[in-house]
Amino acid sequence: MVTLERILDRKNIEKALLQVARNKGAAGVDGMLTEELQKYLNSNWRVLKMELLEGKYCPKAVREVEIPKPNGGTRMLGIPTVIDRMLQQAISQVMIPVYEEQFSACSYGFRPKRNAHQAVLQAQCLLKGGREWVVELDLEKFFDKVNHDRLMSRLSLTIKDKPTLSLIRKFLTSGILKDGVETVRTAGTPQGSPLSPLLSNIVLDELDKEIEKRGHAFIRYADDCSIYLKSERAAKRTASSITRYIEDKLLLKVNKEKTKVSYGEQSTLLGYSFEKSPTQSWMIQIPWTSINRVKRKCKALTKRSNGKSEKRVLENLKVLIEGWINYFQLATANTRALGNLDGYVRVRLRMHQWKAWKRAPARIKGLLRLGASKRDAYEHGHSSKSYCRIAKSWVLTKTMTNKVIKKRGYLGFVDSFYLKKKAQMSMF
DNA sequence: TTTACAGCGAC
RNA sequence: GUUGUCGCUGUAAA
Ligand SMILES: Nc1ncnc2c1ncn2[C@H]1C[C@H](O)[C@@H](COP(=O)(O)OP(=O)(O)OP(=O)(O)O)O1
Ligand SMILES: [Mg+2]
Secondary structure, eight states, X not given: OOOHHHHTOHHHHHHHHHHXXXXXXXXXXXXXXXXXXXXXXXXXXXXXXHHHHTTOOOOOOEEEEEEEOTTSSEEEEEEOOHHHHHHHXXXXXXXXXXXXXXXXXXXXXTOTTOOHHHHHXXXXXXXXXXXXXXXXXXXXXXXXXXXXXXXXXXXXXXXXXXXXXXXHHHHHHOOEEETTEEEOOOSOOOTTOTTHHHHHHHHHHHXXXXXXXXXXXXXXXXXXXXXXXXXHHHHHHHHHHHHHIIIIISOOOBOTTTOEEEEXXXXXXXXEEEEEETTTEXXXXXXXXXXXXXXXXXXXXXXXXXXXXXXXXXXXXXXXXXXXXXXXXXXXXXXXXXXXXXXXXXXXXXXXXXXXXXXOSOOHHHHHHHHHHHHHHHHTTOOOHHHHHHHHXXXXXXXXXXXXXXXXXXXXXXXXXXXXXXXXXXTO
């Protein structure tokens, strides 16, 4: 049951506050920082709560910031005030358990206990099961094009509490501030609001139900929807049919460039691609686009102009590559691409006349092998801890002692700071 | 088991 | 300057 009382409950608000505080995000239009939210609430929470219960509270405008997208174009972020971020977080926390019960099992994005790896492994299963033709759909400017009236009416099917619905609508219609000029929002949910991901899933839950009704196998991750079919003809037919459904019924726009019908080997999903091997059926692969993306990051880290020490650059590279490999662990095909990345990193290091290029930091091929072992262990239900330990001893060579001492000192400070915060919290 | 910090990825 | 959700890895503390 979603009610304003439960949303504004002390325990729920404390949790929401903690989340906003630890994100350490930038300020909204009012300039209030995340560190200042606690002491603001200590003096103003009671009046704020009264305003909310009386339906008198009006959310501030979101601050619009443009950021570049990885493959060209710009993304318009809408950054709410820290107070509004906390309130939306509080709403989200109450709504999530209710909606988790009704969401589709094939939806993987923005949902607790679900991740991209599960989606990619499921895609591999579908391909292995003979559904080798893929419809890939992506929506154009998805969050920005969400229809308010459709969303509100869908919310009212589950949420019966009028004050909550009214508050959510106020958040949807709050203004947009850019270069000192405030404009009105008539559609869309801000990219950057804590509630937006959940709302977007509520919108596309309708699509999930429609695809399920038609009996198709599919995987959805946010606005990325892949449908797996057994023939090209069926794939082409459902592509146009589902596109029509999305545009006419859901009033959203399908991205024509990112949408395609292809054989499994040409399909991509969540950074991965797939390859059909004669011996092992469908294998998971890393496409060149993903390799090139991490290469660019490596290049940025090893630029001549940034005046960082060799030690520091190597540490940063290690962290980047380790984290990257950790995500792309599922890949077992096309290991040449990984060797290529390894070679690229060594060239960048040699450019600086650094001797490390022979030894570490990459060991990418070794890491891939370990990643594959880890994946096998996971699939067969065994513990993967031993593999992790092996990877650790192989990869961590130096830079450890220095870093650990620094972190220790810092952590001690943070811990005491956190305890102080918890003590302050009981004030309001 | 949980919490804090650092980071990586998907969208 | 850059927000948000989700997941994961590593470290540390109970
Ligand atoms: N960095 C981010 N911060 C907040 N929200 C994000 C971020 N990246 C993606 N999203 C959300 C908002 C997007 O509308 C939605 C789908 O992502 P994506 O398809 O990459 O962009 P998009 O749909 O807005 O534009 P495009 O027309 O290029 O597809 O996911
Ligand atoms: Mg999109």
